[in-house]
Amino acid sequence: MASTPASARNAPVAGAALAELSPDTTGMAYIPPARARALFRKGTVAPTAGWSAGFAQANLIAVPSDWAYDVLLFAQRNERACPVLDVTDPGLARTELAPGADLRTDLPAYRIWRDGSLVDEPGEVGRYWRPDLVAFLIGSSFTFEAALRTAGLPLRHVEEGRNVPMYVTTHPCRPAGRLRGPLVVTMRPIPSDLVATAVRVTAAMPDAHGAPVAVGNPEALGIADLGRPDFGDAVTIREDEVPVFWACGTTPQAAVMSSCPPFAITHAPGHMFVTDIPDTAYRYT
Amino acid sequence: MASTPASARNAPVAGAALAELSPDTTGMAYIPPARARALFRKGTVAPTAGWSAGFAQANLIAVPSDWAYDVLLFAQRNERACPVLDVTDPGLARTELAPGADLRTDLPAYRIWRDGSLVDEPGEVGRYWRPDLVAFLIGSSFTFEAALRTAGLPLRHVEEGRNVPMYVTTHPCRPAGRLRGPLVVTMRPIPSDLVATAVRVTAAMPDAHGAPVAVGNPEALGIADLGRPDFGDAVTIREDEVPVFWACGTTPQAAVMSSCPPFAITHAPGHMFVTDIPDTAYRYT
Numbered sequence: 001m002a003s004t005p006a007s008a009r010n011a012p013v014a015g016a017a018l019a020e021l022s023p024d025t026t027g028m029a030y031i032p033p034a035r036a037r038a039l040f041r042k043g044t045v046a047p048t049a050g051w052s053a054g055f056a057q058a059n060l061i062a063v064p065s066d067w068a069y070d071v072l073l074f075a076q077r078n079e080r081a082c083p084v085l086d087v088t089d090p091g092l093a094r095t096e097l098a099p100g101a102d103l104r105t106d107l108p109a110y111r112i113w114r115d116g117s118l119v120d121e122p123g124e125v126g127r128y129w130r131p132d133l134v135a136f137l138i139g140s141s142f143t144f145e146a147a148l149r150t151a152g153l154p155l156r157h158v159e160e161g162r163n164v165p166m167y168v169t170t171h172p173c174r175p176a177g178r179l180r181g182p183l184v185v186t187m188r189p190i191p192s193d194l195v196a197t198a199v200r201v202t203a204a205m206p207d208a209h210g211a212p213v214a215v216g217n218p219e220a221l222g223i224a225d226l227g228r229p230d231f232g233d234a235v236t237i238r239e240d241e242v243p244v245f246w247a248c249g250t251t252p253q254a255a256v257m258s259s260c261p262p263f264a265i266t267h268a269p270g271h272m273f274v275t276d277i278p279d280t281a282y283r284y285t
Numbered sequence: 286m287a288s289t290p291a292s293a294r295n296a297p298v299a300g301a302a303l304a305e306l307s308p309d310t311t312g313m314a315y316i317p318p319a320r321a322r323a324l325f326r327k328g329t330v331a332p333t334a335g336w337s338a339g340f341a342q343a344n345l346i347a348v349p350s351d352w353a354y355d356v357l358l359f360a361q362r363n364e365r366a367c368p369v370l371d372v373t374d375p376g377l378a379r380t381e382l383a384p385g386a387d388l389r390t391d392l393p394a395y396r397i398w399r400d401g402s403l404v405d406e407p408g409e410v411g412r413y414w415r416p417d418l419v420a421f422l423i424g425s426s427f428t429f430e431a432a433l434r435t436a437g438l439p440l441r442h443v444e445e446g447r448n449v450p451m452y453v454t455t456h457p458c459r460p461a462g463r464l465r466g467p468l469v470v471t472m473r474p475i476p477s478d479l480v481a482t483a484v485r486v487t488a489a490m491p492d493a494h495g496a497p498v499a500v501g502n503p504e505a506l507g508i509a510d511l512g513r514p515d516f517g518d519a520v521t522i523r524e525d526e527v528p529v530f531w532a533c534g535t536t537p538q539a540a541v542m543s544s545c546p547p548f549a550i551t552h553a554p555g556h557m558f559v560t561d562i563p564d565t566a567y568r569y570t
Contacts, residue, residue: 069354076357076369084361204570206491284569285489
């Protein structure tokens with residue numbers, strides 16, 4: 001023990017020395033963010049997990065400006081689920097997170113909401129955009145996945161070519177103005193001997209949802225069946241693995257469904273905005 | 286080198302083994318937050334650095350509700366200076382950060398602003414409170430001072446019984462709505478061999494302003510004379526020490542002075558709200 005170097009004893013890469021890196025099944029791990037966005041603009045539709053590794057990704061929610069304070073306050077009061085990375089001025093579809101990007105076209109898939117109901121899931125939203133829309137870009141757990149992968153952790157949804165599984169929990173968010181709704185979480189199966197590494201890697205990245213909200217015990221979150229996620233796809237959980245749950249940027253969509261603002265545009269769950277910001281900019285240590 | 290245990294090589298307590306702990310000159314380091322607030326409510330006026338060590342402190346800014354979105358957006362866009370810990374609903378003077386506290390009476394000193402001008406500096410603000418006020422509680426660098434002290438770092442302003450020195454820089458904040466203004470920073474003199482420790486300790490606490498915005502070179506921030514702070518008091522900088530600058534929660538007050546909202550209530554610089562939240566709740570690793 002005394003002769004084990006500190007780097008192997010404590011560093012997040014502990015697992016990497018023992019395990020193969022989780023495979024790059026998308027083939028998109030090393031394309032620059034601008035190239036990813038160009039593919040989505042041209043019509044490619046895919047979950048963005050595993051794309052442009054090392055760059056931050058973001059959830060999108062755009063609402064009429066008279067709902068903007070409610071959304072921003074909801075995000076502040078529930079920042080584990082809703083870490084705000086940028087907010088646009090009304091009508092603008094540009095963000096400092098990727099100056100060349102257009103928020104109306106550069107995500108792989110969107111959702112259109114009227115009075116809390118999903119009415120369309122288009123590939124671009126130019127025809128839906130309004131001059132009073134304020135867009136919120138909210139941190140994504142996909143941002144910490146490159147660091148998890150480097151640390152030797154499996155990313156089962158990427159391995160299996162699926163969207164990450166997301167579950168609507170029975171845990172209520174703290175309400176804000178007219179917005180209320182339940183916490184949504186993502187789940188990743190983690191081998192029991194790597195759970196601590198997963199906690200440490202993600203805890204340092206609160207703008208990507210930070211540390212898990214729960215490790216094991218899905219019942220405590222009100223999740224009855226891990227095989228039936230509310231968004232995304234089920235993934236295989238192996239014998240030696242524990243389900244680990246992180247707060248999810250789909251939470252604002254659940255609030256839209258519960259609170260029924262007259263109009264909202266969001267990304268489709270798992271289909272994020274790929275930014276130009278390196279994930280290291282969101283790592284606090 | 287190889288025989289040095291990891292804990293001494295890398296841990297934030299490195300300095301503590303070599304140096305005396307910075308003295309508790311206030312005599313208030315170990316009183317509970319509720320007791321500190323009771324003293325302030327009864328009329329004690331003092332900077333809160335060194336009070337109730339181990340509990341988070343917060344800056345206060347309250348504005349009429351029609352300015353609340355501007356303040357919240359300004360905070361989001363300048364979160365190094367303005368990490369929001371809580372936002373009240375209009376008119377309420379209570380916060381989840383200290384359920385028993387009254388924001389109108391429990392800080393040691395307040396400032397009243399009309400059209401960007403300071404018009405009063407009372408010990409309580411009951412007569413100024415309005416039903417449309419929204420109060421923002423913003424993280425304070427005093428929150429990380431207990432961790433700095435435990436790590437063996439000097440807290441010169443506490444040692445010398447002064448308020449922390451604060452400087453208005455020439456660095457503009459990112460504007461938000463009607464709010465704009467310069468970044469304000471605090472300065473602590475740090476021995477050169479402990480600067481890295483100061484960075485590591487504070488980087489893990491972004492809700493207390495996180496890592497320094499600059500180490501040395503005050504001219505780059507537009508600070509001409511460290512002996513003449515814009516708020517607080519000058520402190521001694523010793524031969525072997527480097528001035529280290531952190532973003533400061535007085536930044537919203539500078540925005541009030543620049544942007545002239547019709548009315549605002551803030552804390553007096555350095556005279557914070559002492560919360561019931563342990564500082565560990567804001568430590569990300």
